[in-house]
Amino acid sequence: MIHQSTSGDPEVPEPDPLPYGPRPLWDPEAIPAATLIPLRDGPAGLELLMLRRDTRLHFAGGMWVFPGGRIDPEDYPNQPAGPMPTEEELEAAARVAVARELAEEAGIAIEATTVRRWSQWTPPPNSDRTADLVRHRFTTAFFVGVAVGDTDAVVIDHGEIRDHRWVRPRDMLDQHAAGEVALAPPTFITLEHIAPLRSPAEVLAGSPGGRNGPAEVEHFSTRVGATEDGWAALYHGDAGYDSGDITMAGPRHRLWMDELPWRYERQVR
Numbered sequence: 001m002i003h004q005s006t007s008g009d010p011e012v013p014e015p016d017p018l019p020y021g022p023r024p025l026w027d028p029e030a031i032p033a034a035t036l037i038p039l040r041d042g043p044a045g046l047e048l049l050m051l052r053r054d055t056r057l058h059f060a061g062g063m064w065v066f067p068g069g070r071i072d073p074e075d076y077p078n079q080p081a082g083p084m085p086t087e088e089e090l091e092a093a094a095r096v097a098v099a100r101e102l103a104e105e106a107g108i109a110i111e112a113t114t115v116r117r118w119s120q121w122t123p124p125p126n127s128d129r130t131a132d133l134v135r136h137r138f139t140t141a142f143f144v145g146v147a148v149g150d151t152d153a154v155v156i157d158h159g160e161i162r163d164h165r166w167v168r169p170r171d172m173l174d175q176h177a178a179g180e181v182a183l184a185p186p187t188f189i190t191l192e193h194i195a196p197l198r199s200p201a202e203v204l205a206g207s208p209g210g211r212n213g214p215a216e217v218e219h220f221s222t223r224v225g226a227t228e229d230g231w232a233a234l235y236h237g238d239a240g241y242d243s244g245d246i247t248m249a250g251p252r253h254r255l256w257m258d259e260l261p262w263r264y265e266r267q268v269r
Contacts, residue, residue: 021219021236025120026090030139035068036098037118037190038110038147039200042166046199048191049147050172051105051156052163052181058136063182064172066190067105070138071097091117091214094141106164107155108147114200115145117209120219121186142190144207146200169195177261185233185255186220192264230258237266 026032038049048066055062075093076085085093099110119142154164169191175181176188183191197203208216223234225246232254234241239250246254256263 020216021120022122022221023219024087025139025141025214025217025219026087027122027139027221028084029125030122030137032071032085032090032094033069033138033140034071034094034097034101035066035140035142036102036110036115037066037142037144037194037203038102038106038108038151039144039203040147040151040166041199042168044168046194046197046203047166047168048172048194049106049108049151049154049164049166051161054160054162057160063184063187065184065187066142067102068098068140069101069105072100075100087214091141095143098143098145102147105156105161108151108153109149110145111148112145114204115143116204116207117214117217118142118144118207119186119190120217122219122221124222124224140186142186143209144203146204179260185222185257188262189220189255189264225254230256232256232258 040047040049050064051067052064053061071090071093075096076089077092077096078089080086080089095112095115098115099112102108102110120139121142122139123137151166156162156164172181172183173188173191173195176183194203197206208218220235223241223244225232225234225240225244227246232246234244234246235253235255237251237253239248239252240246241253252265252267254265256265
């Protein structure tokens with residue numbers, strides 16, 4: 001929850017009572033990637049830039065996403081010291097990658113000093129059962145940053161990216177609930193977290209990366225649970241997270257995706 005200071009400036013939110021999630025942040029068995037949530041003050045308040053991927057793409061085809069992609073070798077400011085990049089090297093490369101991806105996919109820029117870490121997302125470990133899925137199993141750093149310049153001058157390639165829009169988070173969630181747009185779970189939950197905030201300043205103030213960096217970034221390392229009544233993605237803090245038993249009594253931190261509207265449950269301990 002964001003609290004307002006007497007000066008009118010947004011204060012840092014109270015710490016989340018849930019744990020930060022599994023460590024390390026970067027799964028060495030997944031492809032490192034980075035995503036940026038571009039922010040701006042729109043006519044009706046906070047807006048985010050979202051892009052629609054071509055329906056023929058194997059990965060996230062037809063979905064509305066934030067700009068991003070895999071981290072390329074050229075994104076590392078310095079050559080990694082060892083065969084596996086360190087977390088510090090990955091974090092530095094991820095910041096370069098999000099600026100590059102925003103320029104490539106949308107033709108706009110960000111204010112580099114505003115880029116903050118938001119979260120980390122890693123898919124279920126059992127998603128590597130086939131070689132095809134291994135190629136598309138990403139561990140992804142999410143960032144937030146303020147777009148600069150003419151933010152309406154978005155340029156897409158009409159190939160991989162077919163459409164774009166600056167949109168209020170709640171409007172996109174409402175369209176998803178109505179079946180009008182497709183979202184991936186990380187996008188949906190990110191929109192849920194940002195929807196109560198009113199401005200880019202509040203988003204930046206609420207970003208863990210704006211306080212103490214990746215050490216306090218929440219890691220959504222996903223597990224899947226199912227019963228005859230439905231299925232859900234499970235995250236740290238959920239009673240069934242370690243065992244995969246979705247029926248276990250206790251705290252809930254899960255996303256039900258068996259039907260629309262999706263239901264995100266996050267109950268503190």
